[in-house]
Amino acid sequence: MIAAKLSEKIKSFGRLGYIIYPIVILICIPILLIINTAWNLKTFNRDVNFLIRHQAVSVAETIKPIVLDNISDIEKLREILIKTANSNSDIVDISILSENNQEIDLLVSSSGNYSQDDFKNLGLSQLSIGLNESFAGLGYDPIAGKNLWNVSVPLEKIEGGNYIVFLKFGVDKVDEILQRTSKDSYMILSILVIVALALLVNHFIFYQKAQKTRQLEEVDKLKDEFLSMAAHELRTPITALVGYLVLLQKKISPEEAQKIASDIALLQSLTNDLRNLIEDLLDVSRIEQGRLTYEVADVDVNKVIGDVVATLFPSAQEKGLAINYQAQSLPIVKADHNRLRQVVTNLLGNSVKYTLEGSIEVKAKKEDKFIEVSVKDTGIGIPPNELPKLFSKFHRVQDKKTESARGTGLGLWITKQIVEQMGGKMSVESIYGTGSRFSFTIPLRS
Structure with a gap:
């Protein structure tokens, strides 16, 4: 009894697993795809920003010696900065700042869109001077109305002052690429999620049909077994009935036989039909079970x-x-x-x-x-x-x-x-x- 109950529970768990396993797989696939897409976009954004930062610092380092050579002539320096900024569409502004007693002053700006007040309390520049290293940071610029890379490159001390090349570098192209990449990625992700959901729905439909098919097969099997059993059970009494009809014809007188001849003929016809039906049912059972023998x-x-x-x-x-x-x-x-x-x-x-x-x-x-x-x-x-x-x-x-x-x-x-x-x-x-x-x-x- 315990073994039978245990076996039934194992079978029920097996049937449950047949339902749950594909569902878990079909749910996990979209989740993993979402995580993978988000991770790839994040990695792509990080790598691209690193390249832009490196490019911005390189530009600032490149113009550093030009600034040193022309720091005494502000107008000429402005022309050089404007020409340099125009040569690269990603450069929003190149400014030269001076620092005295921790106060930041604007000497010259290529765009003319930034004033002295825009560079007050600029920690990036002060950090560059303090550590004498180049620094870059990504942040929102209210004047440009978008995110910019701010690159601060300290210059050598000139005439007792500290000077900084401050470059504002745009990320419009990168944002466009990121948006396009994100759009394509999420579109593909949406299609894959829809496909996964369709597969999930299809699985439920298939499972229901499989259940119905299995039930129909069980019913069909029971029907075949019943027909086979019924045919075997009916075969004996039909054979006996045919035998009794033959005996009846032999026992009665010719006169009585003549009177009931039509009834006897009808009974024989009906028993023959029934016997043929039984033989047909037995043949069907034998054929379906592969037991029909041939000599x-x-x-x-x-x-x-x-x-x-x-x-x-x-x-x-x-x-x-x-x-x-x-x-x-x-x-x-x-x-x-x-x-x-x-x-x-x-x-x-x-x-x-x-x-x-x-x-x-x-x-x-x-x-x-x-x-x-x-x-x-x-x-x-x-x-x-x-x-x-x-x-x-x-x-x-x-x-x-x-x-x-x-x-x-x-x-x-x-x-x-x-x-x-x-x-x-x-x-x-x-x-x-x-x-x-x-x-x-x-x-x-x-």
């Missing part, structure tokens, strides 16, 4: 067809139908005699059943490495829309002309399975209202 041997097709024609001739004669068959010289085939007889009986029996007037023609001929047997009738025919489903299990043609004919819809399915398992093929041609032609092939003896 393959050399078979004379002419003899099999002749026996079936002789058996069904009385039924055809009662309806005023003619069965035409001309035996020809045919090679021996490799097949199961009883199964081959079952196939021919089924096809010819259907023709007799569904042909109201006219004739039935049976032919057998050699086709390459096969013998082709065909049964052609002048019956009611089959509607075109019914042909694709004709060989399905339990399928019967939906037509007013066939409502009165008894049948289970198993015969053609069984016939097709038997033919194919013996190495042949089955086909049908039909014109509604004119007739049908069923044919099958059986391989020759090799």
